[in-house]
Structure formats: C-alpha cells, structure tokens
Amino acid sequence: MLYLxxxxxxxxxxxxxxxxxxxxxxxxxxFKTVELSYFFIGHTHFxxxxxxxxxxxxxxxxxxxxxxxxARILRHAYTPELHFEHLDDVANCQDAWFPHKSEKGQRSYAxxxxxxxxxxNLISSVRHFQVTMGVDPKPEDEAPKHRVVYRVKPDAPxxxxxxxxxFWHSPSGLDDRKFGGSLVKTPGQTLKAxxxxxxxxxxxxxxxxxxxxxxxxxDIERLRNPISIPFxxxxxxxxxxxxxxxxxxxVRALRSLIWGQALTALTIxxxxxxxxxxxxxxxxxxxxxxxxxxxHERQ
Amino acid sequence: MLCFAxxxxxxxxxxxxNDALQFPENFMHxxxxxxxxxxxxxxxxxxxxxxxxxxxxxxxNHLNIVIVAGWKILVYDNLDYIYQGPDLTVELLQRTLKKxxxxxxxxxxxxxxxxxxxxxxxxxxRVVSSG
Numbered sequence: 001m002l003y004l005x006x007x008x009x010x011x012x013x014x015x016x017x018x019x020x021x022x023x024x025x026x027x028x029x030x031f032k033t034v035e036l037s038y039f040f041i042g043h044t045h046f047x048x049x050x051x052x053x054x055x056x057x058x059x060x061x062x063x064x065x066x067x068x069x070x071a072r073i074l075r076h077a078y079t080p081e082l083h084f085e086h087l088d089d090v091a092n093c094q095d096a097w098f099p100h101k102s103e104k105g106q107r108s109y110a111x112x113x114x115x116x117x118x119x120x121n122l123i124s125s126v127r128h129f130q131v132t133m134g135v136d137p138k139p140e141d142e143a144p145k146h147r148v149v150y151r152v153k154p155d156a157p158x159x160x161x162x163x164x165x166x167f168w169h170s171p172s173g174l175d176d177r178k179f180g181g182s183l184v185k186t187p188g189q190t191l192k193a194x195x196x197x198x199x200x201x202x203x204x205x206x207x208x209x210x211x212x213x214x215x216x217x218x219d220i221e222r223l224r225n226p227i228s229i230p231f232x233x234x235x236x237x238x239x240x241x242x243x244x245x246x247x248x249x250x251v252r253a254l255r256s257l258i259w260g261q262a263l264t265a266l267t268i269x270x271x272x273x274x275x276x277x278x279x280x281x282x283x284x285x286x287x288x289x290x291x292x293x294x295x296h297e298r299q
Numbered sequence: 300m301l302c303f304a305x306x307x308x309x310x311x312x313x314x315x316x317n318d319a320l321q322f323p324e325n326f327m328h329x330x331x332x333x334x335x336x337x338x339x340x341x342x343x344x345x346x347x348x349x350x351x352x353x354x355x356x357x358x359x360n361h362l363n364i365v366i367v368a369g370w371k372i373l374v375y376d377n378l379d380y381i382y383q384g385p386d387l388t389v390e391l392l393q394r395t396l397k398k399x400x401x402x403x404x405x406x407x408x409x410x411x412x413x414x415x416x417x418x419x420x421x422x423x424x425r426v427v428s429s430g
Contacts, residue, residue, distance in 0.1 A: 017385035048332035
C-alpha cells in the first residue's frame with residue numbers, strides 16, 4: 001500500500017494527471033492500494049518544509065557558484081544526508097493520457113476525445129483519494145467489472161464514498177510513441193529568463209571562479225535552447241517486478257534454477273567458512289578443535 | 300509512537316508514516332513539496348555587494364524535496380526551462396519508485412541470505428585470550 005502526502009496545489013499535485021498515474025500503478029499491480037492525501041489550507045509544516053528550512057539556513061551563509069556546488073554543499077544541510085539529482089527531462093504524460101487540448105489549453109476528459117481518465121467532479125472539495133482494484137457498481141458496457149476504482153472523502157474522519165471507475169480505457173495499452181517528446185518550454189518562453197540570467201551573471205562575473213562561470217554559461221545555453229528528447233522512461237516506465245511477470249515461464253524457471261544453485265552454493269560456502277573459523281580448523285596444532293581448546297583452557 | 304498509533308491517538312498523517320516505518324514490507328509513505336531557496340538563483344553569495352540589491356535574477360533553480368519514510372530524502376533540482384506542472388510530479392514519483400525498487404530488490408536478496416538468529420548454525424566466535 002502506498003501513501004502519498006502532498007500540498008493542496010491543483011497545478012502540480014491535485015489533478016487528473018497524477019490520479020491517472022496512480023491508477024496506472026494500481027492497474028499494473030505495482031501497488032494494491034494507493035491513498036493520496038492533501039493538506040488543508042493553512043496546514044502546519046511537514047517533513048519537506050523542515051528540509052527546505054534547513055536548506056535555506058545553509059544557503060544563507062554559503063557561497064554557491066553553480067549547480068554542482070549547489071548539490072555538493074546543500075547535501076549536508078540536513079541529517080540524514082540529502083541525495084541530489086538533476087532533472088533534465090520530464091516525460092510528457094498529459095499528451096498521451098488526455099490528447100485533446102482546446103485552443104485555450106484546457107484538457108478534455110471525454111471518452112470521445114480519447115481521454116484515458118474520467119472527469120472527477122468536485123475534485124477541489126475532496127482531500128483524500130483512494131485508488132484500488134474493485135468492482136464497478138454501474139458498468140456501462142460489457143467490459144470486465146473488476147477494474148480500477150477510486151473513492152474520496154472530504155476530510156480524515158469522514159467515511160469513504162462509494163467506489164467509482166477511474167478510467168475510460170486502460171493507459172497500459174499506450175504506445176511509447178504517443179507520449180511524445182519531453183516537456184520543455186519553447187525558446188520564446190524562456191527568452192526573458194535567459195536575458196535576466198545573462199545580465200545577472202555578468203554583474204557577478206568578477207566574484208565567480210572561471211570553472212563555475214563556464215558551467216553557468218552552459219546552463220544558460222540550455223535555457224536558451226531547451227532540447228526535447230523522446231520518451232525516456234526505460235521499458236516504458238515498467239518496474240522490474242512487472243518485467244519479471246512478463247518473461248516466459250521457461251526463462252523464469254531457468255533463471256530461478258540458476259539463482260537457486262548460486263544461493264545454495266553461497267549458503268554452503270558461508271556455513272563451511274563459519275565452521276572453519278569456529279571449531280573446524282586447528283590453528284594451534286594441538287589436534288583439538290578450537291572450541292574444545294577454549295573449554296580446556298578455562299578449566 | 301507505536302502505542303499512540305494503536306490507540307488511534309495519532310494524527311492520520313503521522314499514523315501513515317508510522318505504518319511505513321513499522322511495516323516497510325506492506326506500506327510505503329512518500330511526501331513531497333517544491334521550493335526555491337536561493338533568492339536570486341545561482342551564483343549565490345552569502346554577502347551581497349552594493350548594486351546587487353537591484354535584484355538581478357540569475358539562473359533560477361527549483362528544488363523538489365521527496366521524503367520516503369524510513370529510507371532517504373531525495374532532492375530533485377531543475378532549471379527554469381522545465382514546466383512546473385503535473386508531469387513534473389509524475390516524473391518525480393516515477394524516478395523515486397525506480398530508485399526504491401533497486402533497494403527493495405537488493406533488500407529481498409539480503410533477507411534470503413541472512414542466517415537464522417539462533418546460535419546453532421552460525422555461533423558467535425569466542426575470543427580466546429592469549430594469556
């Protein structure tokens with residue numbers, strides 16, 4: 001079971017795209033149930049806020065010249081150590097899951113428009129979602145009734161609503177090509193940011209080491225010419241557990257045989273080495289096992 | 300904390316975290332948030348000079364903090380050319396689950412190899428004093 005906790009922000013967290021991804025995980029059998037909860041307005045600070053606070057304190061009293069230094073210095077801002085990773089590319093899931101987009105940029109969740117997920121009404125008024133496999137009480141067609149369903153509740157003490165189907169059609173059957181290139185802003189959208197960044201960097205030129213300056217210029221070049229790459233999730237985003245399930249039974253049997261033999265050999269090796277260290281090997285040349293020597297010496 | 304959770308006295312959010320800490324094989328808890336901590340992006344200086352206070356935005360750097368209960372804290376940083384939207388959240392989750400999967404599989408193998416706790420098969424070695 002997976003619990004997810006996020007801010008109540010519709011743009012990034014509380015939207016159909018994230019629910020579609022979660023439903024996709026449940027449908028593929030990665031998790032049996034996923035619970036997605038959002039904080040109410042004016043919530044107290046939670047874990048990530050605490051980490052952000054420590055990062056802020058650490059950054060306040062340190063010079064940070066480039067992105068690599070950023071990761072190197074700020075990783076020690078919190079205990080336990082933070083693990084930094086740079087995001088270069090973001091998969092374009094929305095185009096695959098809700099391909100239709102109006103002129104104003106609004107997505108359509110209608111079945112006829114090719115949307116994978118159904119529209120969830122009053123999404124802004126609920127704070128808890130539970131996505132699981134269940135029985136659809138009102139099937140509309142002859143499709144199997146056991147499918148991904150979701151339940152909602154407005155706050156923690158309330159009871160879950162009745163289950164409702166999440167998908168029009170499964171997103172699992174989608175071709176990787178439908179995902180399109182990774183999502184980056186167009187050069188026109190980043191133009192202002194590039195101009196500001198260049199001016200800011202030039203103003204601080206004298207205080208920055210040459211190597212860091214070169215790295216910053218490289219980043220500005222990335223801002224000026226963002227590159228969109230094809231869908232980059234390895235194996236279409238599938239996990240190893242799923243890939244194991246998909247392999248033919250003969251191959252799986254062969255693999256398990258090899259693994260079984262390797263494990264048996266390793267266990268025997270550990271057992272023998274343990275015995276040798278404990279009482280099997282006569283290290284003193286007395287003809288007695290070491291454990292008996294110990295008993296004898298104690299007497 | 301565990302006894303509070305059993306009595307139902309714990310806040311639901313902490314109860315879920317507690318479940319993930321106590322029973323990692325059954326539960327997983329992830330919370331995440333985004334932040335931008337460097338005021339003007341980087342290069343960032345601890346001392347600002349005269350003239351810099353005219354707020355020249357340098358290279359903006361966004362941080363996304365992901366905490367997996369009982370495992371580790373991941374921080375994903377990205378530049379300004381990536382949209383801050385649902386795709387970014389999905390990407391974060393996908394990457395985090397992929398990383399966790401590697402550890403989980405490794406953990407499963409280690410569990411298989413762990414000797415039984417009883418002292419019969421692998422007894423602790425006795426230290427023999429030379430004197």
